[in-house]
Amino acid sequence: MLLHDALIVDGSGAPAWRGDVLLDGGRIAALGAALPVAADVPRRDCAGLALAPGFIDAHSHDDAALIATPAMHPKLSQGVTTVVTGNCGISLAPLATPDPPPPLNLLAREQFRHASFAAWRDAVDAARPAVNAVGLVGHTALRLRCMADPGRPATAAEREAMAALLDEAMRDGAAGLSSGTFYAPAAAADGAELLALARVAARHGGVYAVHLRDEMAGVLDAIQEAADCAHAAGLPLVISHHKCAGRAQWGRSLQTLALIERLAERQALGLDVYPYLAGSTVLREDLADGLTPIRLTWSEAHPELAGRWLADIARDWGCREPEAVVRLQPGGACYFQMCEADVDRILTHPLAMIGSDGLPHDRFPHPRLWGAFPRVWAHYGRERGLLTLEQAVHKMTGLTAQRFGLRDRGLLRAGAAADLVLFDPARLADRSDYGDPCVPADGLAAVWVNGALALDGRTPQARAGRVLARTTPAAG
Known part of the structure; x- marks a missing residue:
């Protein structure tokens, strides 16, 4: 397939340019101006449209949705081709239980039947989802698997049991560890417990994604705690859905980002953010x-x-x-906890990538589930001028691929996997809102996943996603 005469936004942040992209065998075969191809090669005219790498959702809770609703329409319809699952310490694997407590019940309760990461991976692949998945292993899931009483720090034997499960998961393709000490099942975890697990992920070249212990008055101490753990373990840190929550904290992003910048001078560190003033949880x-x-x-x-x-x-x-x-x-x-100035400051920061934090099992979900990625460009870029098109795409593609060690995703270059999104930069926009949250975005022309046409306009096509393993150690 030749994609002809598109505005190519390659995901690196470099200036866009007009040209052609040739797809072959699930990969990008060539890029250039007026590529010569045989007459029988199918051609799609992309004049007036932008072609970018498929968007990568740095922070999802799609662990069960990939299996239960593999069409993945909320993500595919906004140009997402890869989702990072298992965030906030919440992952389906390795845990089998009929009654998952909060916050694990943010995922589909009936799906907690995967006693190993490999079992979850195989279930996702068997479902043939429309998008790719990258799996983190949740610290809370490990605690509930290995501890009868999660209301205290783990013993040495329990730490060893959790570490063994995480080691197995990393060998089976997990991308790293996540934690959520904000929530009751993990709140009692001490530094020794988190460090022991972070070191396991580090041995395998993984990443550590952290829902901070406190995003309110104690946010600075919580950032320092997470950074010290990752630094001591020797692996990259991702601060999940960074925010300053609650009216008393409004404006403190000046302090949090200054601290994050100082920490980034000594260690590999990034953050994800969603483009809304409200969060959503239990x-x-x-x-x-x-x-x-x-x-x-x-x-x-x-x-x-x-x-x-x-x-x-x-x-x-x-x-x-x-x-x-x-x-x-x-x-x-949904909790309307943030102020616009903080979200603007965090979202436009060079270390910030985009994650939806969408909750696909909610009856009346936060609109970020359907609209986060188009909103980054439409609201913060085109409408308000806070981001260029190249910057917006970089935050949704190349930067995220680098953070999670996905060498062949996130960039349009010869040899890369053919995950692409074709859209009209003048029309791309989120249409979901808090009153009507399940509305597909406008302005999308097509999406390809692993070289297969997955969405044409608003019409689903092939389902060609799979669970991705790291192709390089996670980067800083």
């Missing part, structure tokens, strides 16, 4: 502070209330918001 009483607007995304006790504001529910019930949270459990919500 329902927590401590976050219902009466100051933060909270919108319910799901509730097992009251599924009919998904999409409503917590304040309105509490008013209807004649109770305070924390009491309403208890009555709605288990459930999830």
